[in-house]
Amino acid sequence: MGAAPPAGMGMSEWRNWSGSVVAHPDVIARPRDEAELATIVREARAVRVTGAGHSFMPLCETSGTLVSLDDMAGELIVAPDRQSVDAPAGWSLKRLTQALWAEGLSLPNQGDVNPQSLGGALATGTHGTGRDLGSLATLAQSFRLVTADGSIVDCDTTTNPELFQAQRLSLGLLGIATRARIAVIPALHLEERIERRPLAEVLERLPELAAATRHMEFFLFPYADTVSLKTLHPTEPASLSQGDDDDRVFQACCDFAAKVPRSVPMIQRTLARIMGASHRVGPAWQIFPSERTVRFEEMEYELPVANAVAALREALALLRARKMPLAFPFEFRMVAADDIWLSPFHAGPCASISVHQYAPMPWAAHFAELEAVFRAHGGRPHWAKRHTLTSADVQSLYPKAAAFGAVRKRIDPEGKFMNDHLRQLFDFSL
Known part of the structure; x- marks a missing residue:
């Protein structure tokens, strides 16, 4: 369902789930581990990452390297207090919630489809419904990222706190999340x-x-x-x-x-x-x-x-x-x-x-x-669904847009994780 085809050199084609967004990256890469991903990112001129392709906006579009995390190794790690888990960001919500269930745990809320990747759902503010329940991004407690120069960086409220605040809903502009720690509840x-x-x-x-x-x-x-x-x-x-x-x-x-x-x-x-x-x-x-x-x-x-x-x-x-x-x-x-x-x-x-x-x-x-x-x-x-926002709109609608832009410019000064659509939204941070 919108998944990337096998990697290969030359012009590849990728389509989103609805078929309306088409990308022709030079390479579709499927790293098997974090070290391989870091090399791919460090050597690429431009990078975007794809999950299940459930975005209706061209968030994944790139003429450079399109990364799929489907083949990445990883496991679910349950915290001793069983109130959070550390999970591979490339896992689909279906795979994640099934693994949580096997541990006697659940997400507090979900949307009404589950093929999206955890990283993509967090990065775009995917949500379910409930007056007292926030989006999935509100569950995030820490991230592990591969940044533009190939560095592997951890962030939470005490380690790289500004990066963490920006990464909570980042549209993939700060790096590629390989793992995320999220809040969970007993099986529901x-x-x-x-x-x-x-x-x-x-x-x-x-x-x-x-x-x-x-x-x-x-x-x-x-x-x-x-x-x-x-x-x-x-x-x-x-x-x-x-x-x-x-x-x-x-x-x-x-x-x-x-x-x-x-x-x-x-x-x-x-x-x-x-x-x-x-x-x-x-x-x-x-x-x-x-x-x-x-x-x-x-x-x-x-x-x-x-x-x-x-x-x-x-x-x-x-x-x-x-x-x-x-x-x-x-x-x-x-x-x-x-x-x-x-x-x-x-x-x-x-x-x-x-x-x-x-x-x-x-x-x-x-x-x-x-x-x-x-x-x-x-x-x-919703960032991943059809809209016509401009950069001026982003600045007027989001009081913390400038703070986000400053973190983005510091962490990716050359704009490696940008594409044409994202430049139109965040040109104030270039």
Whole structure:
């Protein structure tokens, strides 16, 4: 799923999961250990690293060396107090959470897919949902990095503390993380319930619903007036009871919508009517993620909680007035505030609104119009999902942008970990 092809000299091709980002690096390297990685980085003129390719922005794009950590050796090390683990940053979240489960441990939260690498999820602020739960980046307690000159550097709150603060959400601009120590909790079982509710009721009761559940989110087809409300509750240990992850009907609907875009409102209202309730119970690492087989493009904005409902209503009104043929549902989640320099959740709890489009269908113009709505309501985008931020925007939206830029310039003065997209965002630190 977006993984790098075998290494080789000459022009290679790499594509992200949705297929919209294409890179042609000179070399796709697959180091087997830290020493080999350090040599690759030291000798490269430009470097980016890839995980599962689940970024919709060209974060991995490079004409130099693209590094995959899939073949790196490493093991999970559980701290004596069992409150943290030291893990290979190249492991997928699926591999990590399965290994944690074998040790009687869980992540406190996850998103709804799990092929991403741990390092990539931390570096981009990947998150799940929960009013009192932060992004995965808030779990990080230390990092081990290979920096631009091939040095191997450790950082935490006492060792290289400024580097650590910047690295907590770094977009891969400071080096390649080989290991990360993250907070964990005792093994968690979850009960998942999905039910159809009127949109008006959910928006009216949103604070109550968010407070009543550890994890709450809803999916909304923009041409329908009902939502699929999803809640996750900790529960007693139980074997996994499976839900219905068959996407064949939705795939067929999207294929028809691509051929007949004007059919989107009718298709969505029909799907909203036939989507029933579901119930699953099982280990958290198996309940958090869902299978995503229908490819899409995505834009996501993190909004101050107080502005989120108004922003959603305005976005829906604009979409309907413009008759935008967006085939996928919106996704609405809650995320706690944090103090991470480049986090879109910096200094305030947020509601996350994700807008999706079926990958073969036009998306850019529609996303741009909706993005203007979210920006007007104080939103900041998810770094790995479609947005049009400029360097000036980064400086105005992130009070600690200059501090991050200073660390970046010190740790990588030649900009080895930059690419064209990142230069446009961080030209103030060049």
